[in-house]
Amino acid sequence: MSEYVQKLYEVEEECRADELVAGGLTLADIGRVKIAGPVCLKRGTLLMSSGEVFVPASASVASADEVSILAEDVDLLEGEEFKFAGYFGGVFKGSAVILPYETEDDDHEALLGELEVKLRQQKIRIV
Numbered sequence: 001m002s003e004y005v006q007k008l009y010e011v012e013e014e015c016r017a018d019e020l021v022a023g024g025l026t027l028a029d030i031g032r033v034k035i036a037g038p039v040c041l042k043r044g045t046l047l048m049s050s051g052e053v054f055v056p057a058s059a060s061v062a063s064a065d066e067v068s069i070l071a072e073d074v075d076l077l078e079g080e081e082f083k084f085a086g087y088f089g090g091v092f093k094g095s096a097v098i099l100p101y102e103t104e105d106d107d108h109e110a111l112l113g114e115l116e117v118k119l120r121q122q123k124i125r126i127v
């Protein structure tokens with residue numbers, strides 16, 4: 001099976017802040033997440049591990065083995081499986097983090113607050 005990867009950064013020490021990344025992010029915080037289709041996800045989506053494959057986070061994300069924030073947009077068809085860049089540490093802007101299980105009636109900041117301990121265990125901080 002072939003593995004396709006995309007090089008996202010040339011920087012050696014620290015990545016620049018943008019609408020998602022608030023700072024404190026180094027190349028050591030970026031890893032690969034295996035995602036299987038069919039799925040269409042945006043950069044900033046919170047993912048959780050499901051064995052070897054990462055899936056969009058659900059309400060049970062606090063009990064997941066590992067979490068990551070998607071570093072690029074993903075659009076996969078049924079049966080496709082690729083590795084994409086994911087953030088495993090750093091400081092992120094809460095307004096840009098996408099919680100897939102969030103509804104219109106939910107309070108985004110409150111949901112992020114409930115995840116604070118889980119995210120900090122993995123060196124992810126939301127501001």
